[in-house]
Amino acid sequence: MAQQGLFSETRAIYWPAEYSDLVNMLKGQDPAGQPSHQAMYRYNTGAVVLAAVVGLIHKREREVGSQRQEISTDTFESQKFGNSSLSAFVLLIPLIGTQDIELLRPEREEELIRKFERYAAGGFEYLRGAMSTCSDSSGQTIIKAEIERALRSYAAATGSGELQI
Numbered sequence: 001m002a003q004q005g006l007f008s009e010t011r012a013i014y015w016p017a018e019y020s021d022l023v024n025m026l027k028g029q030d031p032a033g034q035p036s037h038q039a040m041y042r043y044n045t046g047a048v049v050l051a052a053v054v055g056l057i058h059k060r061e062r063e064v065g066s067q068r069q070e071i072s073t074d075t076f077e078s079q080k081f082g083n084s085s086l087s088a089f090v091l092l093i094p095l096i097g098t099q100d101i102e103l104l105r106p107e108r109e110e111e112l113i114r115k116f117e118r119y120a121a122g123g124f125e126y127l128r129g130a131m132s133t134c135s136d137s138s139g140q141t142i143i144k145a146e147i148e149r150a151l152r153s154y155a156a157a158t159g160s161g162e163l164q165i
Contacts, residue, residue: 005077008106014068019124051123060122
């Protein structure tokens with residue numbers, strides 16, 4: 001059993017290996033993994049969560065496929081965004097996308113994780129397409145626009161007005 005985490009046990013979360021170059025770019029690295037520019041994220045987990053948010057916002061899902069990278073739920077538990085562990089995003093993104101509160105039941109954890117993975121894969125696919133039309137090799141222009149879009153969507157959904165970053 002996971003140590004007082006959000007999951008009943010340690011599970012694997014997969015993301016498509018074909019997007020390793022995008023993950024490296026978000027971590028400030030060139031496709032070979034060498035430092036090349038300012039990082040937006042320190043670890044793969046942040047890039048995967050961002051991709052899942054983008055997939056959710058654009059209603060993009062796709063299967064991860066057989067060529068994949070793995071991150072354990074314990075890793076998401078141990079890494080934070082503000083005061084929250086990144087594992088909270090693994091739970092919330094599929095919940096928001098499906099509006100199915102039953103996904104939070106322990107017996108449906110695998111289904112919930114697979115939904116998160118599909119959003120992440122769809123988000124990476126969307127980002128790849130968006131970045132192919134942008135001359136910014138660090139991708140920061142596209143990523144900033146996607147974060148702003150996410151904040152606008154959140155503000156509209158909650159009625160909290162326009163948010164600034």
